[in-house]
Each structure stands twice: as structure tokens, then as C-alpha cells.
Amino acid sequence: MTVKVALLGCGNVGSQVARILLEQSDELAARVGAPLELTGIAVRNPDAARDVELPREIFTTDAHALVDGADIVIELIGGLEPAGEYIERALRRGASVVTGNKALLAARLPELTEAAEAGGAQLLYEAAVAGAIPILRPIRESLAGDDITKVMGIVNGTTNYILDAMDTSGAQFDQALADAQRLGYAEADPTADVEGHDAAAKAALLASLAFHTTFALENVHCEGITSISAEDVAAAEDAGMVIKLLAIAERGTDSAGDEGISVRVHPTLLPREHPLAAVRGAFNAVFVEAENAGELMFYGQGAGGAPTASAVMGDVVSIGRTRATQAAGGSVAEPQPRPSRPLGIADAATSYALSLDVSDETGVLAEIAGIVARHGVSIETMRQTASAEGGAGSARLRIITHVGREAALAATVADIEQLPVVKAVSSVVRVEGK
Amino acid sequence: MTVKVALLGCGNVGSQVARILLEQSDELAARVGAPLELTGIAVRNPDAARDVELPREIFTTDAHALVDGADIVIELIGGLEPAGEYIERALRRGASVVTGNKALLAARLPELTEAAEAGGAQLLYEAAVAGAIPILRPIRESLAGDDITKVMGIVNGTTNYILDAMDTSGAQFDQALADAQRLGYAEADPTADVEGHDAAAKAALLASLAFHTTFALENVHCEGITSISAEDVAAAEDAGMVIKLLAIAERGTDSAGDEGISVRVHPTLLPREHPLAAVRGAFNAVFVEAENAGELMFYGQGAGGAPTASAVMGDVVSIGRTRATQAAGGSVAEPQPRPSRPLGIADAATSYALSLDVSDETGVLAEIAGIVARHGVSIETMRQTASAEGGAGSARLRIITHVGREAALAATVADIEQLPVVKAVSSVVRVEGK
Known part of the structure; x- marks a missing residue:
């Protein structure tokens, strides 16, 4: 038995996923319990330059044919369409899907969940929330027996880089943004990052995960960091605090006392002793408060080709294991540990x-x-x-x-x-x- | 269909697990897809005082009968025997087991894994490694498509509390230990904590998880913190560093160039900017370096009744879901999200x-x-x-x-x-x- 994997898109993250699938195939087969076969990569232009060298014959422009022959579809095209159509098509015919497409998930998670349900397939998106940081699985599974009351995340590396640079150097926002652009931490058009839109899409996903619900992007209150001045940063430091752009999701009540969920993205002062205050540069972190577990934090790289590919591959292996297990008659056994040699x-x-x-x-x-x-x-x-x-x-x-x-x-x-x-x-x- | 849950032990953690199972039964049933029924709690003395008020009739002294009627056995007795015998008995007859017993796992993980395999059952132990911190599942699943190269953990709250107090107050070790004992952060006999034995058992488990192997406790090099003086702490501060007791597991080579795994527990200097340096008081954290994901850190409470119960319940819900799913014909569907009300x-x-x-x-x-x-x-x-x-x-x-x-x-x-x-x-x- 072989698990057939189709890859849609071959940019920054996609090319790293392809590299791992091809280079690590023996290791992955051992962990899955069956070989993962990369059946093809759908792209618009097979002859475009890529970050990673890949065999020319693996590329195709026929995404539909690729999707229809796959057990697992990895969608890394981004944007709403045609990504959404491919994902829905795959799920309805029973192929599981791994995606890092936060914009699509924030807009259409309920329909896609329904399509997965209808096709008896899995939809996993660890890479969509905070890049390489395992957050989907800890919240969905490890905390499944607890009640999360609040989530606060630094989920946009660009804005954290800029605010950290302002904190360290005393620079004004415009100067810190220009430096971030020069160093590749901010895009030429930084709107989606600095206005908080990227963080808002992630906030909606975090809220959905944390509170076992579907929270619509349009209900997220969103403020960016463009109005933060060097004076604000200096005043914060003076008060023993630091300014971070946080995505916050918490249970609360309205003025009539009725319960609801508040989700918002805005610049926020944090005491310097707070674990989130120590998150520097372009790193991301998600801080969780749960009824029994208390305070938890998950920290790591929120973007980048290889880190995001790691999160994608975790989902792929997880689905592959389920497929291999089902094919073997439904045993729930874990992959066997291998011997190792201790060093003194x-x-x-x-x-x-x-x-x-x-x-x-x-x-x-x-x-x-x-x-x-x-x-x-x-x-x-x-x-x-x-x-x-x-x-x-x-x-x-x-x-x-x-x-x-x-x-x-x-x-x-x-x-x-x-x-x-x-x-x-x-x-x-x-x-x-x- | 009902999932029958047997609880062995009713101490600090066990009583919190019983409370959650009884108080949150509707919520848990929704997440599992079937009701979880607490069929009994096996204890030596049913009339002993407990942290949580529980109905007298739920207690039994007949652990064997309880184990034999269960779908899921939660072992929170601790120690090697009779805990080991109960777990093995449950697994071999197909009941899945959740345990937080790090001493037993460090000593007998290979046999217990084999017993789970033989019975077609699951053995989960999220609570054993770093209390409430989700670490087992992120490493086993989220990072399943990556290669971990090194793990460094602050996995003992008592020693971190003592070292942090020495760092903050300039106290000598004996004074900081006495304060920790007075405040309940250290036991009357602190040997297992301050000599690093507790951390060593967790280090062996972390190494096994991270490197997909079974690493024996006897191969862990272990040094405690009793020789750390106020002068060492002051010198560290002077050099921009902090002293932490770390459990370290990493790939390496011996002097002949042959590959192996080095696992050790010892006091360690860390630069103050390192994410682990910001872990204060009795908190725990596990820092992971992976080939593709880069640096990750998982932070939270490493001990305590309710936090550890949260980790236990995550495992219970996860197993319950698998059981409910298999009973429903093997669909892999996630529990349905529920509607929520956004607050402006x-x-x-x-x-x-x-x-x-x-x-x-x-x-x-x-x-x-x-x-x-x-x-x-x-x-x-x-x-x-x-x-x-x-x-x-x-x-x-x-x-x-x-x-x-x-x-x-x-x-x-x-x-x-x-x-x-x-x-x-x-x-x-x-x-x-x-």
C-alpha cells in the first residue's frame, strides 16, 4: 500500500514540502507505516525558477487530474480561488487535505468542514495558524479535556519584528518598517501585516479552535500598528512594559450579562515579565489560559519556507498514519520505536x-x-x-x-x-x- | 454507547480527574461523541480524606475488577508496582491506558508499548513529561514530518523555583530550599528533585519521544543543583546569564565519530535572552530544535493537581474519540463545532x-x-x-x-x-x- 500525495503550488513553502517528501522518503515511510508517493506538483508555469531543484517531469498544469488521483492533497497555492474549489473537490471524493491557507479557512471553514464530513476525509491546517508552532493539535487534542478561557497570540512576525526593533533602537515606525523591508521581514506592500489583517484571519482560526466553534473573520475587531510612535514605545519601557500586536480571543459577557466570545487584534501593552514579552524578532507565540491547565505558551517560527513545511508535513504524516492504519484493519498501534545508541x-x-x-x-x-x-x-x-x-x-x-x-x-x-x-x-x- | 473509565488512585491529581469527569460530563460527552462513565476509583482506603468531595460509593479496593470492566484505565497511583501490573493487565485485554507515572515509564516503556501493541490498545502519558504542557502530542504528531536534533527542558518545578529564588534574592541554596519547603514548592525529603532524579526520568522519556526510540534511564547522566552557590549565581548574572537545571537530549557522535544520543541532566548556564531563561518560578518549559521547524518552545505548569489533570483528560478524550469513532464505523470525522456568539x-x-x-x-x-x-x-x-x-x-x-x-x-x-x-x-x- 502506498499513500498518494498531490501537491498544489510550489512557492516558498511548497518547494520545501516537495524537498522533504523526496529526500526523506525512507524516514517518512517508517513513521507512516507505508510509503508516501509524491504523484505530482500542480503549478501555473512548470518552467518557473524554484527555491529547490526538482525533476521537471513532476510538474503538471492539470490540478484537477492530480487531485482526483490522490489520497492526500496538500494545498499551498493560497488565496480563495481556485484553492477553495480544489480543496472541496478533494474532500468530497474522500481525499484528505492539508493546507496553510488562513485566508481561505477564515472565510470558509464551516463549508470545508462540512465537505470533509461528507467525504469521510480529514482537513488539517497546522501551518495556517502560527507557522511551525504546533498549536492546532495541542488545542484540539491535548486540551480536549479542559476549558480554554483566553488565547493571546503574537501571530504576525513582521509586526513583531518592527515593534521589537522600535523597542531596541528607539526608531520611529516608518524607519523600522523601512529596515524590515530592506531585510526581507516586511513586504513591499506591508498593508496586510501592519494593518493587522493577517493577524485577524489567524485570530478567527484560533478562536474557532479554542472554543470549539466557527468564528467569522468579519466579527474580529482589527487595529494595526501604524499609529504606534517611538514615544509610545518609550513610555511603555518607562512603565516596565512592552508593546506587542496581539490577537486576543476570550470568553466574556456583554453589557446585558449574556455570554459571548470577544476576538480582537490591536497593539497591546504587556508587563516585561509576561512570557509573551520575551518573544523577540520575527518569532511567534500563542499564550493560552485554561481552566485546569492554567497558563501555557507555544513559541516558534511563524513563517518561512522550511518551518511552515515542517507543520505541513506533520499533518501529512498524521493523515498517512490514519490511512495506513485503516488499510491494515483499524489497529490503533503507534509506529514502532527503533533502537538507539546512548552516548556517555x-x-x-x-x-x-x-x-x-x-x-x-x-x-x-x-x-x-x-x-x-x-x-x-x-x-x-x-x-x-x-x-x-x-x-x-x-x-x-x-x-x-x-x-x-x-x-x-x-x-x-x-x-x-x-x-x-x-x-x-x-x-x-x-x-x-x- | 458509553466509554467506561476506571480511575486508579485518588491523590492530588486523581481527585481532580474525578472532579472533571463528574462535573463536566455533558461537555466531555460532546467532545468525545459518547458519554464517559466513571465506573469507579480504586484506592487503598475509601474513607481517607480527599482534596475533592466525591460520593463514597464510587470507591473500591478491588482494582483488578475495576480494570477488567473498563475501556479506559487512568493510572495515578505512581511507583513501579502494583501500577505496572494493572497497566499491563489493562493493555493486554484491549483497554487503553492513560498514566502520568514517569518512574514506571522510564523503567518499563518498551514492555508496556509491547503490551499495548499485543492488546490493540493505546498507551498515552502526556501528564508524565511536563505536567500540563502538551509535549507528547506535538512531538509525536505535529513534528512527525520533521527531524528533532535537540531537546532542552526545564522539567522540574522545585529546582527551577529554588534557582529562580537564588537568582532573584541572592540567597544560598540551603536558604532557598528551606523557603521552597515552607511554601510547599519542595518536599520534606527533596532528594528526588534537587539531585535531578525526577528530571532524569523525564529526560529519558523526552529522548524516547524526540528520537522515536526507547532510551533507558540508566543511560542518563545526572547531576543535581545542591552544589550551586550564591557566588555561582552572581557570576552568571555578571556574565549576562542565568543558571537552570536542564534535561538535555541531543544527537551527537562519540570520539570515534559514530552517531548516538546524549541524554543528561545538569545545572546549565543560559544567556538571559534565551527563551528558557525567562521561565520563572515553578513553571516548566521544553525547548526543541528541529531540522525544518527551527526553534520551538512549550511552556506551562509542570505539576499540580488541576494542571496535571488537564493533561490526563486530554489523553482520555483523545482515546474516547477513537473508541467512539471506531464504534460508529471508522469515520475519521472531528466533533462538530458549535455555534458561538461574537461580542463586539x-x-x-x-x-x-x-x-x-x-x-x-x-x-x-x-x-x-x-x-x-x-x-x-x-x-x-x-x-x-x-x-x-x-x-x-x-x-x-x-x-x-x-x-x-x-x-x-x-x-x-x-x-x-x-x-x-x-x-x-x-x-x-x-x-x-x-
Whole structure:
């Protein structure tokens, strides 16, 4: 049994999806329980330049024929039509669909859900909400036994990049936007991002997911960031806060006390200690408050070819597993784990931060640096300060190494300890995340 | 069709699971597609005091009989036996199992997986890895089409609480531990937490999940935080870093160049800008690096009755859905979304940060405060500074309100703008996360 996969569109994300399907086919087959066969890629112009080199014969202009022969259709064309027609056609004839098309989902989710129902097919769209960040599945499944009360998301990388740049550099909006455009973080026409329209479509999807409903885009209140000034950002900093463009969906009541759901996108002040305040640059994050789970946050890249392709492929493998499972007679077994080889701590790749108390005399630094070099370890920073702990004539030396093998780092420390000029190795802590 | 649920154990987490199953039965039935029936709770002493009031007749001491009549068994007894025997018995006869028992899973995951396979049942353990944080499903499913290269987790709330307290207050380890014990963040015997044993069991599970394998606990290198001093913490701060106890699992090579997996728990320096550095108090987080998705982080509460119960219930609903779906003939349809009522922006509950340029004369503050109060809005902070923008005789006034209905806040601003003493409302930004 083979799972036939049709790809519609081959832009930034589509070309990465094609690359993964072709390059990782053995690995994917093991996880799915059956091979995934990329039967073709429908594009308008098969001869256009692509980000990834792909065989010419895999391209077709006949999307309908491709859709009709597929078990799984991956729609990455974008826009309302013809994407919507292809998806509905696939679902009604029982092929499952993976899409990252937030505009289409925000406009037509109820009809597409109905088409999936009618065809007994699955419609998954992890890539549509916050790019690579797993959010659809955690909300739909992991939190299925809880009640979400509020969702707040940084779901547009362009505006977060601009606001973060204004916060860091004190620049005005126009300047930060121009820089973002120059660096490729904002489009030539930035309207959809800076006016909040992109975030609003994602807010509608988040609200639908979080509250087990379908929330229409037209009911999302939307304000962008164009009116935010350097003075607003400075005032926020002064108050211990930061300005973020948030997509917010929460349960509430109207003035008559009747329950409802409020969904809105607007610039928002957050205390600097809030987990969302630490989301920098073009990163995205979704913060969730649930009745029992309390506060949760999901953080990652919200856009980009490879990250978004990762989310698409997660959906493809999930559907593929279901298909393979059904074909095998409906067992719910997980794919079998494979053996692995544990590496001992000596083989860990890490870096060390050392504090040493040494004699305050000439030649000590050179002596220590010599031992470090002999073990093939390299030093990132070395700082010497006067030391109270070591007593008179002592200096405190702090060394941070580059990444090396633990065995070499440990041997280095052992040799340093033997040096007569070294009074004590007062601490050794490993470093990550540099 | 009813899904019969047996609960083993009724401690901190178990009593919350029982509460949710009993209180939320209608909501859960809608999500599962069939009612979940709590058939009983097996405990040693049915008359013991519980966190939650539960009907006496629901308790039993006969765990075997309870297991044998169940579709889903929730194991929250903890420890190796008899928990392991109950789980294996349930799985082999085809009942799916939800557990949060990390010690048992770290010791016996391969056998239990095999038992699930043999019985055609599911074994889910979202609660075992990082409490309420959805991590099992994102890694197993959302990232199923990607390759994880490294996982770093803050997976023990007690040690993170202690290290965070040392970072904030400059306290020594013993003092911070004593405070944590007094506040209920550390147990009377803190060994399993502070020596890293709890984190090591979770590290083995994370490694198994991330690398599609089974990684044995005995191969995890484990160091605790008892040797971390206030001086280490101060030196870290001085270098722009913070010390965290991390569980790390990554692909690597040994000195011969052969591939393997390194899993370790040790105190680790992280730059303050790293997303894991912002994880404060008893919170947990898991940071994942994947080939295509790049950097991801999952953040939330790693322990506690209700948060952990949320993770357990997510697994229960997921299994229940599969059962209900299979009983209905194998359709893969999602539960139907329900209608919801959108609230307009006027009904959003939010708070405002206002900047006003006002005449620098007596009575202005009282006049503005009076308008605010008339709209039923209350002020959290009000600050006056000299203003350059407003010209001579001007002051800049910054007001942050408490949470109120948007309509009242907007009306307040409109009235303030009409005041002769107000020269300009220079900015209005909403505030969240206070």
C-alpha cells in the first residue's frame, strides 16, 4: 500500500514540502507505516525558477487530474480561488487535505468542514495558524479535556519584528518598517501585516479552535500598528512594559450579562515579565489560559519556507498514519520505536564556564591557556578580576570555552587543578544556548 | 454507547480527574461523541480524606475488577508496582491506558508499548513529561514530518523555583530550599528533585519521544543543583546569564565519530535572552530544535493537581474519540463545532494606558479623575511629568486603568478629550497580562 500525495503550488513553502517528501522518503515511510508517493506538483508555469531543484517531469498544469488521483492533497497555492474549489473537490471524493491557507479557512471553514464530513476525509491546517508552532493539535487534542478561557497570540512576525526593533533602537515606525523591508521581514506592500489583517484571519482560526466553534473573520475587531510612535514605545519601557500586536480571543459577557466570545487584534501593552514579552524578532507565540491547565505558551517560527513545511508535513504524516492504519484493519498501534545508541557523558558536546582562584603573578594566563589549547579546547572569553575568596595575592579568573567534547573539557579542568599557580577551581558549570 | 473509565488512585491529581469527569460530563460527552462513565476509583482506603468531595460509593479496593470492566484505565497511583501490573493487565485485554507515572515509564516503556501493541490498545502519558504542557502530542504528531536534533527542558518545578529564588534574592541554596519547603514548592525529603532524579526520568522519556526510540534511564547522566552557590549565581548574572537545571537530549557522535544520543541532566548556564531563561518560578518549559521547524518552545505548569489533570483528560478524550469513532464505523470525522456568539469590541474586557497633555494647573487631576469615576472606570496608576510636547505650562499625564468594558473606557476618553484643560490625548493603548 502506498499513500498518494498531490501537491498544489510550489512557492516558498511548497518547494520545501516537495524537498522533504523526496529526500526523506525512507524516514517518512517508517513513521507512516507505508510509503508516501509524491504523484505530482500542480503549478501555473512548470518552467518557473524554484527555491529547490526538482525533476521537471513532476510538474503538471492539470490540478484537477492530480487531485482526483490522490489520497492526500496538500494545498499551498493560497488565496480563495481556485484553492477553495480544489480543496472541496478533494474532500468530497474522500481525499484528505492539508493546507496553510488562513485566508481561505477564515472565510470558509464551516463549508470545508462540512465537505470533509461528507467525504469521510480529514482537513488539517497546522501551518495556517502560527507557522511551525504546533498549536492546532495541542488545542484540539491535548486540551480536549479542559476549558480554554483566553488565547493571546503574537501571530504576525513582521509586526513583531518592527515593534521589537522600535523597542531596541528607539526608531520611529516608518524607519523600522523601512529596515524590515530592506531585510526581507516586511513586504513591499506591508498593508496586510501592519494593518493587522493577517493577524485577524489567524485570530478567527484560533478562536474557532479554542472554543470549539466557527468564528467569522468579519466579527474580529482589527487595529494595526501604524499609529504606534517611538514615544509610545518609550513610555511603555518607562512603565516596565512592552508593546506587542496581539490577537486576543476570550470568553466574556456583554453589557446585558449574556455570554459571548470577544476576538480582537490591536497593539497591546504587556508587563516585561509576561512570557509573551520575551518573544523577540520575527518569532511567534500563542499564550493560552485554561481552566485546569492554567497558563501555557507555544513559541516558534511563524513563517518561512522550511518551518511552515515542517507543520505541513506533520499533518501529512498524521493523515498517512490514519490511512495506513485503516488499510491494515483499524489497529490503533503507534509506529514502532527503533533502537538507539546512548552516548556517555564523556561524548556530550558542551561548553564549560570555569571560575578559578589563581596567584596574581605574570605568566599565569599563558600557562592556563597553554593547557587548554593542548586538550584541543578553545576559549571564548577569559576575564580576570581581583578575588576576595582567594586571599591576598590572588586573582579570580573566569573562563568560558567554546563547545567541545566533555571528556576534553573535564581533562582540561583536571590538569588546570594540578597547576601550582592555581589555588582552587571554585566552580565548573556547563553552558548551553549561546 | 458509553466509554467506561476506571480511575486508579485518588491523590492530588486523581481527585481532580474525578472532579472533571463528574462535573463536566455533558461537555466531555460532546467532545468525545459518547458519554464517559466513571465506573469507579480504586484506592487503598475509601474513607481517607480527599482534596475533592466525591460520593463514597464510587470507591473500591478491588482494582483488578475495576480494570477488567473498563475501556479506559487512568493510572495515578505512581511507583513501579502494583501500577505496572494493572497497566499491563489493562493493555493486554484491549483497554487503553492513560498514566502520568514517569518512574514506571522510564523503567518499563518498551514492555508496556509491547503490551499495548499485543492488546490493540493505546498507551498515552502526556501528564508524565511536563505536567500540563502538551509535549507528547506535538512531538509525536505535529513534528512527525520533521527531524528533532535537540531537546532542552526545564522539567522540574522545585529546582527551577529554588534557582529562580537564588537568582532573584541572592540567597544560598540551603536558604532557598528551606523557603521552597515552607511554601510547599519542595518536599520534606527533596532528594528526588534537587539531585535531578525526577528530571532524569523525564529526560529519558523526552529522548524516547524526540528520537522515536526507547532510551533507558540508566543511560542518563545526572547531576543535581545542591552544589550551586550564591557566588555561582552572581557570576552568571555578571556574565549576562542565568543558571537552570536542564534535561538535555541531543544527537551527537562519540570520539570515534559514530552517531548516538546524549541524554543528561545538569545545572546549565543560559544567556538571559534565551527563551528558557525567562521561565520563572515553578513553571516548566521544553525547548526543541528541529531540522525544518527551527526553534520551538512549550511552556506551562509542570505539576499540580488541576494542571496535571488537564493533561490526563486530554489523553482520555483523545482515546474516547477513537473508541467512539471506531464504534460508529471508522469515520475519521472531528466533533462538530458549535455555534458561538461574537461580542463586539465595545464588550471587550480590557484596560487602557492613556497619555494626555494637560494644562499644568491645580484641579486638573481631580477633574479627570472625576470623569473616569463617572464612567465606572477605576484607575490603577496615574503619573504626572513635565511635558516637552505640550509646550510651556503643560504637563504629561499617564493613566493606566483597571480592567473595564471597552465601551466605558472609550466613552471616558471621549469625555476627557472635551475638557478645556486637556490639550491633547496623545496615545491610547490597551493593556493585557497584568
